[in-house]
Amino acid sequence: MKVAVIGTGYVGLTTAVSLAMHGHEILGIDLVAAKIAQLRQGKSPIYEPGLEEALAQMLEQGNLQFSTEIKDAREAEMMFICVGTPEASDGSADLSYLLAAVSDIASMQQPSTGKRVIVIKSTVPVGTGDRIAEQLRGNDGLYVASNPEFLREGSAMQDALKPSRIVIGADHEAAFAAMEQLYNGVNAAKVTTTRANAEFIKYASNAFLATKISFMNELARLSTVLGTDITTVAQGMGLDSRIGPEFLRAGVGYGGSCFPKDTIALLQLAGQHGISLSILDKVRDVNTTQPAWFLERLEEQLHGVAGKKIAVLGLVFKPDTDDIREAPSLKVLEALQKKGASIAAYDPVASAIVGAQFPNVDYVKHPAAAFRGAHAAMLITEWKECVQLDWKEIKASMAAPILFDGRNAWPGNLLKDVGFVYTGVGRS
Ligand SMILES: NC(=O)c1ccc[n+]([C@@H]2O[C@H](COP(=O)([O-])OP(=O)(O)OC[C@H]3O[C@@H](n4cnc5c(N)ncnc54)[C@H](O)[C@@H]3O)[C@@H](O)[C@H]2O)c1
Ligand SMILES: O=c1ccn([C@@H]2O[C@H](COP(=O)(O)OP(=O)(O)O[C@H]3O[C@H](CO)[C@@H](O)[C@H](O)[C@H]3O)[C@@H](O)[C@H]2O)c(=O)[nH]1
Secondary structure (H helix, E strand, O other), rough: OOOEHHHHHHHHHHHHHHHHHHOEEEEEOOOOHHHHHHOOOOOOOOOOOHHHHHHHHHHHHHOOEEEEOOHHHHHOEEEEEOOOOEEEOOOOOOOHHHHHHHHHHHHHOOOOOOOEEEEEEOOOOOOOOOOOOHHHHOOOOOOEEEEOOOOOOOOOOHHHOOOEEEEEOOHHHHHHHHHHHHHHOOOOOEEEEEEHHHHHHHHHHHHHHHHHHHHHHHHHHHHHOOOOOOOHHHHHHHOOOOOOOOOOOOOOOOOOOHHHHHHHHHHHHHOOOOOOOHHHHHHHHHHHHHHHHHHHHHHHOOOOOOOEEEEEOOOOOOOOOOOOOOOHHHHHHHHHOOOOOOOEEEOOOOOOHHHOOOOOOOEEHHHHHHHHOOOEEOOOOOOOOHHHHOOHHHHHHHOOEEEOOOOOOOOOOHHHHHHOOOOOOOOO
């Protein structure tokens, strides 16, 4: 099928490449000319494992092209909208990019097939698709479908090619039929429903995942005073299939472009309808205070951090991405600097971008270099190279062998045997 993908960010680019891999004819469109120029050269503007290779392959095969001009998509039967829906100042989802894209599409002529489906892949408040469909009523042959995206950064290609499920919301047989044809080759459970249900599934899923994390993070605070090990507790809980093993990892909190903004957008939406989502409110509270709670443990241990050198390992919000949106590291760097610590930080991909916000941090090129002369080291992102280290060498290079593992990813018991003072999140 001929498909246009509007917005070539994390979701749009992954969607464009994976649909091309399924044999569709894809045109990726973005407002940012530099991004399009780079994409045409087969270079990915974002870091995602496997994405750049697949992009180059699809360009070579000829079923993936890029443009800054929406008019180049005049023959597209489907228009996927993958633009950002960031947090507005009141916490709601800012729909300005989405509405601009819809109005661009509405002003285009229909393709020669006489039918076109606008597919909203961006995460949007419940009711958005219906409102857009209402506005477009009268444009014959133009349909609106909701098709939320569930990919995770760091495994975006894998998730797009083998999705956990495909959720399709629409109100017309023509839209369902087009979506069915598009995803024909994809082996995944499909949920076909109303647009509003589809939109709600997306927010509810992210809210629930965020809840699991904050629940474990709050229990980790209790675990610290009880002297128990939250990772063992999580392991024991996860064996119950009703609970499941995923998203029970306590840490310094969730970040990223989705959980923080989607949880507040859902709270905002509920508030507009006079409903208080008190559990979700607490989920956000726990997450906001989690980095500070962990830093307090560090300060207790070091009797203050002023004048001390702290190594910070990992800056992005999770491994295998270059995304620093809402990364807990930013809160950690800010608090440490405010309290007068000097910081050496390592991240394989994000030093330059974090450096623009925190110029007074010493960004080192190898993880081991961050530890040199440090009075304590903190793991914030569990990159493989920040976890697999020569610990004897590291210990010898530090001013004090104090480790704060913000992701419970360092081998605590082994480290204690080597002579480190080890503190994890909810495990000592
Ligand atoms: N990042 C994720 O992991 C993820 C996963 C699932 C869902 N989502 C949702 O998908 C949407 C996109 O997220 P993202 O992280 O890919 O955003 P992003 O910021 O990485 O990319 C958005 C892109 O859209 C482009 N753009 C904006 N307006 C445009 C227009 N009118 N025409 C053409 N291009 C335009 C921007 O230049 C940018 O390149 C959001 O609603 C987000 O909540 C994101
Ligand atoms: O047990 C866990 C799991 C994750 N995290 C943290 O949670 C954040 C988000 O991680 P993850 O969900 O893996 O990455 P995202 O790319 O943000 O993906 C989420 O957000 C996307 C955007 O909506 C959805 O599509 C995905 O399904 C959803 O998992 C990261 O900071 C992780 O460190 C934890 O602290 N503990």
